[in-house]
Amino acid sequence: MKKHGGINKPASVLVAATIVAGLLSACGSEKEDNAAGANNAATQTNDAAANANAGTDASTNAAANAGDNAADPVVEITVWDQPSPDDPGKSFIEEQFAKFDADHPNIKVKHVEAWQPDVREKFLTAVAGGEGPDLSSAAFPDMQVYIPKGIAADITDMVNNSPDKDRFIDGAFNLASKDGKIYGIPNDMYTSGLIYNKKLFANAGIAAPPKTWEEFAADAQAVQAKNPGVTGFDILGMDWADWHFEYYVWQAGGDLTEQLPDGTAKLDFTSDAAVKALQYYKDLKWKYKVTQKNVVQDIGENEKDFYSGRSAMIIGTSDSFTNFVGRGMDPADIGFAPFPAGPSGKAPAQVGGSFSMLNPKSSPEQQKAAFEYAMYFMSKDYNDALGQFKVDNGLGVRPFTVLKDFDVTQYIKDVPQDYLDAVNESAKDQHLEYFLKSSLSSYLVKPIQKVLLDQNADPATELKKAQELAQKEVIDKYNADLKSGANK
Amino acid sequence: MGNQLELKQDTVIREQTQTRTRATFKIRWTPILFLLPSLIVFFVFKYYLIFDAIYISLFNYDIVNPPGNFVGLGNYFEFLKSATFWVAMKNTLIFFVLSVLIVFWVPIAQALFLSQVKRWNAFYRVLYQIPGVLPVVAGVLLWKWMYNPDRGLFNYLLAKIGLGPYGWLNDLHMTKLAIVLPGFFTGGGISVLLYYAAIKSISAELFEAAKIDGCGPWRRMVIIILPNITFVILIQFVGFMSGVLLSFDNIFVMTQGGPADASLVVALMIQRTAFVQSRFGISAALSFFMFIVIAVLTIVQFRLQKEDD
Incomplete structure (x- = not known):
């Protein structure tokens, strides 16, 4: 006589095994994903050999292709710059993302949302978990914390060797500098x-x-x-x-x-x-x-x-x-x-602003790509296009700019002159x-x-x-x- | 003959014992396979994090080049010496006492009333659950608006009857009460159903017998209902206590620990230490301290359960 009703034992074992197998396979696929992620992390630790051993897709890994000069290596970077869904400039920004992709086939950019109010906590959590983005932005008070803690990469050489350096207004890099080294690219100032x-x-x-x-x-x-x-x-x-x-x-x-x-x-x-x-x-x-x-x-x-x-x-x-x-x-x-x-x-008055910041754990290739990406969005062409988009769509333009060659005045005609005069007076x-x-x-x-x-x-x-x-x-x-x- | 019988009995006993022993060591794969998914998830998302927090708490943690300098129990001594920690602990305990007095008994009372409602019972049960559907943060923001001393609803209504104005969250002595008070009105959510189910599981014969003996509703509640749902109350109490000791979101949204640290609790201090001051080692030590507190409460829960069994 059968003691228990319900499903028989072999069937129950099969069900349990299926659940476990499903979970393990999920873990497995997760593991594979993690392996790919680990490759990214590995490139962040500049360990090209580890990357090669990990065996990721060479077409998406700069370090794995480091020695391959024949084919152009594709560098993948993660940037925390995805605009919020209700951002009035979202369409323009995404258009610019696509333009950058088209102009830079060797740089594959993964955009991550970074508009939430608790983004600072999320950023620190990502850094602590070894998943910090290759490029992100931070306000000046945060740079004060990030620089001594080694969260922001030293980009002195990249900045000094960049033809764009002289396009920034005098002293623009000061807020993100320490002991003669530069740690951030100025985005905006107020x-x-x-x-x-x-x-x-x-x-x-x-x-x-x-x-x-x-x-x-x-x-x-x-x-x-x-x-x-x-x-x-x-x-x-x-x-x-x-x-x-x-x-x-x-x-x-x-x-x-x-x-x-x-x-x-x-x-x-x-x-x-x-x-x-x-x-x-x-x-x-x-x-x-x-x-x-x-x-x-x-x-x-x-x-x-x-x-x-x-x-x-x-x-x-x-x-x-x-x-x-x-x-x-x-x-x-x-x-x-x-x-x-x-x-x-x-x-x-208090001077403040935000800076683009590179990840010190990124590979040199990723840092170079991230720097190029950041500078692309500080170009005169981009800023002119953005200014025009804002004017066309009734969106305000910030009256301060960190760029010498971007004439912001042609986009802020609606701002009263006395307002601009007072801002300049305050900035003295x-x-x-x-x-x-x-x-x-x-x-x-x-x-x-x-x-x-x-x-x-x-x-x-x-x-x-x-x-x-x-x-x-x-x-x-x-x-x-x-x-x-x-x-x- | 007698010896043969004894020998036979001895052999049977030995065989039975061996059979029992074999049964004891037989691995039962079915329950293990069923348990494995949850155990893996539990280990990865609970225990691993706990052990990692313990590990981090022993370092002056460097998030860029972990783990940083080993400081042993230094982080624990540091927060234990901190006056801010003891302010947070004191506030946490005051929040607990206020919550017990103002919030904990509400679902019990609701369940008692509900158990007496014959008509539209399901409707009222749903009604009690509706506040639980509202996201915590949305509810807290609503209350924050109602407390606003400039244009909030409460002072407006109280002024109609000649009371106030009160500072609510702007009053150093009233802040904690103002934070706990919404719990009274939003009710107990699923707790109501648990108490209700416990009350409904009490044998109807007990009530009949009590009625025959002349017990009124109050006496029936005291001598029959409450003693029979004590176990549920105790379990709920331990869970409630853990929840209050780990309170974060409602306080963070309402006051962020202010004004002047009047509502600073340990959970907020953990967040502040890690994400504002970037001192992850101390934050992990504080987290582990709270883990110990919760673990002690869980042991209490197990003991109570054991006694009840």
Whole structure:
């Protein structure tokens, strides 16, 4: 008598075996894929012999063809530059991808999406997993982290030997250089400044943007009073709060950190300038009452408040015009001004930008191909075509360019002259972001949020607490590692 | 004769023992083959990562040229000495207590009510599941908007009855509560069904007997329903505890750990240490620490299960 119902034993074994076989074959095909990927990784470690042994398709592997001069080797590179599906310039960009492919039959480019908000995390994960792209782009503060960690390749020779080098404006490579070596190709640059709504200012009878901290507070109050429901100034109190706060420290005549001659770091959170800046932040919120109530909203929400007319002033960049016009704001209402000067009488702007960065693990052939690819998209022809596409499609063009031979003015005729004049004025005194920002940011955000949310919080006390904590948890270790040679 | 019988019995016993021994060592391939796919996947996507994290945690990890300098338990000592870690731990525990008080019991109450509903029962069951269909991030963003002190719905409605305005996420003392509160309204999702199924599995005779003995609904709940679903509650509690201790997405979207670290939890610290500060060694050490915490809770779960068995 049969004890169990259901499928018989041989059948069940067959089913299980089929499942396992299916899985193993999936693993097998994955393994093959990985083998191909490993070949790419292997080319990244410049191990041509390993590549040859791995036996990948020679037609798609530069290293495997390294010694074959008769046939043109095809180099495969991975670039994180695929535009988002809703990017208005997607069709143009993809057209340019195809054009590059046609012009460069020996370079096979794999485009990977890199437009997600968490792309920084994804990039670091890819690097940690040995799957970093051959070419990617990074903002300047990130370059500050990537260069010493060896994430960005040294491209000094390639840049110096490139005929394109002199096409870049003077100092363009400075932000991606360290100890005389170059690690990035400039893509774009911006300068920061005060963005104000001209219409709301006019309603309050104010003809010109504020030039000092005192004028700034008074104007913000006046604009609020004459425009019901409008916030005078949207302050940044969320995770990047230290980004804008550093401007105020500069305006007060100081900085947040120093890099000493021996390379070690010194904190200046408790400097007179930093305390004055935080006191001013506190006053804007509690004394002048000119900020939004939701002071812990992020920069995207601040921008939304501005372009929807709910806020009269925010801190922005030279690119903000393009952004806000794209969001439907009347170009005539968008004003740009250098920052109001603080107690020091100075108002430096922050200079920033993004850079193309090569993978140090890529093979020399891949690096060469990636460099060629990056330069193709910095060519005059490409930039002219892009500028024309944007004009034809009502898309804004950034008023700053890093190229000497690209005349951006012919594509930014809609940008008011006073806006451009103010951008140029702001760019005269430029400052880099504070040293070790990425590691110290979370420590500085805390006192900023504390004074914005607690009327009784004392700026000097909060900054002192933050400095003590950051010194203990970041700086002491950084300096010790530096002296022992552990920092690279 | 007696000796022969004893000898025969002895031989039979020995044969039976040998048969038993042979059966014990016989490899049963069918279950192994069935288990193998999940075991492979589990090993690759769970255990390998855990062991890799342990390995990384022992280094001042260099992501370009891994693994970097070996520091032994240095990363563990470093985070244990960090004041920020203890702030994160304290916040994590406060979130846990608040979650138990505000969220954990909700699906139990929903299941109890549901078990008493005779008409439209399936409809209500579906109704309880609908909030679970909403993606977590979308729900959290909705709540974030409602909390907005400038133009959020809550302050608008509370003002109608003369209350507020409240800072919600802008109030250092209210932030944690504001983050946990949505859990009360979104309900327990699948937990409701688990509790409901447990309640429904209780013998109807018990209820009948209790009714005959004059027990009212409250007493029936206390002496019959709750003791009979204790096992499910305990298992759910351990799972719930693990979930709260690893809370990340709702806090990240609402406050990113702020304001002023008021909502900084260990899971956020792990993300921040790795992807903002690029200190993967310490991040891995923190991850392994959380693994230990969760492992201890799992052991508790096993013991409770064993006791119940």
